[in-house]
Amino acid sequence: MKTINLTVNGRIFELEVQENEILLDTLRKKLNFTGAKEGCGEGECGACTVIMDGKAVTSCLILSVEADGSEIETIEGQSIGEEISDIQKAFIEENAIQCGFCTPGMVMSTKALLDRNPNPSDEDIDIALSGNICRCTGYYSIRNAVKRAAEKKGGN
Amino acid sequence: MLNKFDYFKPTKLEELFEILDNNEGESALLAGGTDLFVDMKHKTRKPDYIIDVKGIKDFGKIEERDAGLFIGGTVTCNEIIDSELVNNDYKILADAALEVAAHQVRNRATVVGNLCTTSPGADMFPSLLVLKTTVLIESKEGSREVPLDEFATGVKSNVLKDKEVVKGLIVQKHAEDGKGAYLKKRRTKGPDLSGIGVAGYLSKAEEYLAFALGAVAPTPVYVDVSDLLFADGSFEEKQGKIVNRILDNINPIDDVRSTKKYRKKLSEVYTKRILSSLWEAGDK
Secondary structure, three states, rough: EEEEEEEEEEEEEEEEEEEEEEEHHHHHHHHOOOOOOOOOOOOOOOOOOEEEOEEEHHHOEEHHHHHHHOOEOOHHHEEOEEEOOHHHHHHHOOOOOOOOOOEEEEEHHHHHHHHHOOOOHHHHHHHHHOOOOOOOOOEEEHHHHHHHHHHHHHOO | OOOOEEEOOOOOHHHHHHHHHHHHOOOOEOOOOOOOOHHOOOOOOOOOOOHHHHOHHHHHHHEOOOOOEEEEEOOEEHHHHHHHHHHOOHHHHHHHHHHOOOOHEEEEEEEEHHHHHHOOOOOOOHHHHHHHHHEEEEEEEEEEEEEHHHOOHHHHHHOOOOOEEEEEEEOOOOOOOOOOEEEEEEOOOOOOOOOOEEEEEEOOOEEEEEEEOOOOOOEEEEEEEEHHHOOOOHHHHHHHHHHHHHHHOOOOOOOOOOHHHHHHHHHHHHHEEEEHOOOOOHOO
16 A cells, blocks of 8 residues: 545545556545546546646556646536536537536546647647547537637637 | 556666566566556556656656757657657657557657557657667666667567666757658547558758658568669659568568558558658659
């Protein structure tokens, strides 16, 4: 066992983890942040995407001990109380959600993109979300949602 | 679920070698983990202990040195894509890095890790080969340098010995007129392993033209064709000779990502396409 410190959505946690524990499992099972999903478990689908120290990463391929000292953002941190974020609103308005399984990952990839590039081109969006697979909506509505989110945030 | 293992995160190379000396069983060096943890989930690797090399500061550097561009052992593919230095003088590396997996994985996956996994289709291999790259290897016994062309020994095997670690790479700096291109064939528009990858690099000032191909043989194939291009004869004749030499050097197979026949055809098509793009029409 190792003791690690994680800051998740601004809250500081000190917890014990096994060396072979995966960050996604720690978030979901120990800290109850169940927004990030396990799809493939191999970094292919992006359903487990969280932001770690400002970068979108697949949390299914990271050890919890590797994340020691890092700042994590998950979908749970995007809303303030009942008020959802501009990105979440944009996804709803553009009908970029159907079953919703991929959406937390999509939103987190979008957040990481807009944080570093408030005016993304179509190509920038496609690259940033290339690791997020959606089986329901098709990708045009998702790209439009990212553009709408950028507009809401004052870019584009 | 991953097997149980001990985890170490040294901050110095000496500390890393001590850990290797003091522990029994199978070790695994961890950089990005995007290959290692997939293998461990598939139970094809079960290390007894893992050494995370991300604590070693020098491993994170991208910098210009006298010998060329230094890429440290933990530099990620996205750091290469975002590097001004790389984009100014080694653009083909940024283009190739963009072909590795998807954005989130590239935030973890490292260039050196891509080489050390030594897949025949590793996307970083061809571009680093045509630029001429040296692998910097460290062990308790000292340092050694291996040209990248001699690094891979087979499918997922390389010259690295037990208790050795790749500190980084030195990529040769070329004349200002140098330019390269990397073309990759994949099954889908989205992220995919390569069915074939071809890199080419031309510097007229150096009279240097080389190609390197991935996923067409057990190891990436490097072919220097400078002597054919910078000789007498028409462009068409030279192009034919260049393609023939490349076809003589590859040995593709049928597998899930492509066929032997298609890989041979694409080797020819991509070679011609890259050659034409690098060699301006007026020079023919």
